[in-house]
Amino acid sequence: MSGPSDGTDDGAVDGAVDGAVDGAVDGAVDGAVDGAVLPEAVRARVTALAAQALGQVPVEHLPPPLKKVATFAPARRARLAGNQIIAVVESDEEFRERLAVQVEALVPELASALSGGGSTGPDALATAAAAYLLRPPGWRALVAALGAVAEEQAGRGAGAGPDREAADRARRRLEAADEELRELRRRHKEEVQRLKTENAEVRRKLGDARVRVREAQEQHAALKGEVEEAVAAAERRQADAAAELRRLRARVVELEQQLGSVRRTERAGKATENQRARLLLDALVDSALGLRRELGLPAIDRLPADTVAAVHAEEGTRVSSGRGSLPVEDPALLEELLRLPRAHLVVDGYNVTKQSWPDLSLARQRERLLSGAAALRSRTGCELTLVFDAAESASRPPVAAPRGVRVLFSPFGVIADDVIRDIVAAEPRGRAVVVASSDQAVARDVEAAGFRVVASAALAALLARRG
Secondary structure (H helix, E strand, O other): OOOOOHHHHHHHHHHHHHHHHHHHHHHHHHHHHOOOOOOHHHHHHHHHHHHHHHOOOOHHHOOHHHHOOOOOOHHHHHHHHHHHHHHHHHHOHHHHHHHHHHHHHHOHHHHHHHHHOOOOOOOHHHHHHHHHHHOOOOHHHHHHHHHHHHHHHHHHOOOOOOOHHHHHHHHHHHHHHHHHHHHHHHHHHHHHHHHHHHHHHHHHHHHHHHHHHHHHHHHHHHHHHHHHHHHHHHHHHHHHHHHHHHHHHHHHHHHHHHHHHHHHHHHHHHHHHHHHHHHHHHHHHHHHHHHHHHHOOOOOOOOHHHHOOOOOOOOOOOOOOOHHHOOOOOHHHHHHHHOOOOOEEEEEHHHHHHHHOOOOOHHHHHHHHHHHHHHHHHHHOOEEEEEEOOOOOOOOOOOOOOOOEEEEEOOOOOOHHHHHHHHHHHOOOOOOEEEEOOOHHHHHHHHHOOOEEEOHHHHHHHHHHHO
């Protein structure tokens, strides 16, 4: 098995194995030195060797307490900072490893012998000091044995000659230490081999576990993809159903609105037709009554006295007033038409005001026309509608319409002529409807509908005469 995570997992396993091995070996030899004070002779030699190697360590890698003595001579460093050097070596493992590199360069023979399994040399103190700083496997027992030999040799002093028995004891102790060290190393190798075997088994199991985990992850990813697709499909179906429901609801609302509009239109149509018929009927009745008053017709055709024989006076002829032949510019024609029952005067507002008062502003023109229309309405009692053109303006000016006077502005984009045509089309044929406008197109359409037209000048003259 291989992959980005293999190295990390293998390194973790190897680190665990190495830590277990080192812990087992160190635990086996700790009893030889733990709790014991470093022999003075070995301590002095360690201080001297460390002080000599300290000068080769780069300044940036030195602990702060030793930087100020790094420039001293080795002997002076050992004398002034020996205790500090030993304390830092015992507490700072990283610094001890850097120092060990320089020690290997200073005493390569001792370093090679210690790493190769040798334990003795020409100088027991030098070997013990190098072992303390380099710390090969079993260094604690080796330092303890060599320190004991050195102390025993020092204890003999410069007496009456060599003590062979003491030397033999020291040699035997050293040999026993060597034997113990070799046994420790043998057990160390066996333990390492056992741990390597266990490590291989662990790696095999780890590989199998990785395969199973990868397969489980692939299955999980596949199932997750299927679930996501199913959820997405369900959400799409739900969204489509919701959209269709909204569309149907909107359609229902639209149909209800259309039904309501049709019903309102039917009711309005019926009401309009009834209104038109009633208005026409009232106009016919009023016209008949007015004609009867105008002609002075008697209530009955013949009276009993008419049967008496006598000579009847010759019937004279009625002189015509000539009103029917008046021109459309004559205000008398307009005045005569407005006397008809239920007459309706529709005024083309700006057509009248621009011809009558061209020097005034549109606002002043409207005010003047409204003032005259109010007076005309009060005199004649006719229905009066003023229509102003506002096709090119989205806003409408405020107007104080007089009582009984209807004021209309054409919608945006619609001219006043079309509004007048709509008003005329809404009136029943036969009613006295008069349109005041000098627009020939409007006049033709109004006359074609069966109603009367007078020129704008006729209305302006009538307003000026009566104003």
